[in-house]
């Protein structure tokens with residue numbers, strides 16, 4: 581399917597509970613956009629690299645209209661790959677008073693997003709194979725509403741992340757800094773707790789809720805369709 585500035589390549593749309601960020605646990609409508617510019621070795625959404633459906637922004641807004649959830653999370657893949665259509669979607673959702681969060685991999689410029697939108701920005705760690713992908717300029721457009729997330733698979737990832745926080749003075753941004761353990765690595769979560777405590781840094785330990793509790797999302801557009 582071809583990308584265009586007025587249509588969105590969709591992977592899936594569903595209602596479930598937010599599994600990440602400080603919004604964890606909130607009932608949320610998820611719009612998962614297709615395609616990604618990175619190839620992380622630990623990617624758990626490879627199915628989103630290819631679109632299920634192409635929809636105009638108007639069609640997306642229409643299909644989600646019956647669902648009254650206040651929180652909408654735009655995720656991927658990498659949503660910012662579809663920057664033009666994404667901007668239109670955000671405008672439409674804000675006009676409907678939705679509280680929007682966007683999960684982004686940190687490698688593409690996010691300065692065009694309105695401050696009202698919570699940006700949950702990844703900093704890719706060495707075990708992803710994409711640790712050089714972070715666009716440092718993105719740190720200049722971070723607001724108090726935003727969050728930074730590091731997925732930790734081993735001690736090397738942890739040390740890299742702590743160095744990154746210190747060298748970019750991230751604590752001065754006064755935003756949540758989330759360390760999410762790779763739950764497929766046995767024993768890692770409890771090791772991470774110990775490393776965070778020992779560091780003395782105000783890092784939020786955040787296992788992904790949806791991986792701890794297997795929920796059944798209510799699909800509006802299913803990738804299995």
Ligand code: SF4
Pocket residue numbers: 616617618619620622623624625626656657658685
């Ligand atoms: S940025 Fe996200 S969607 Fe893209 S390859 Fe990495 S984990 Fe997968």
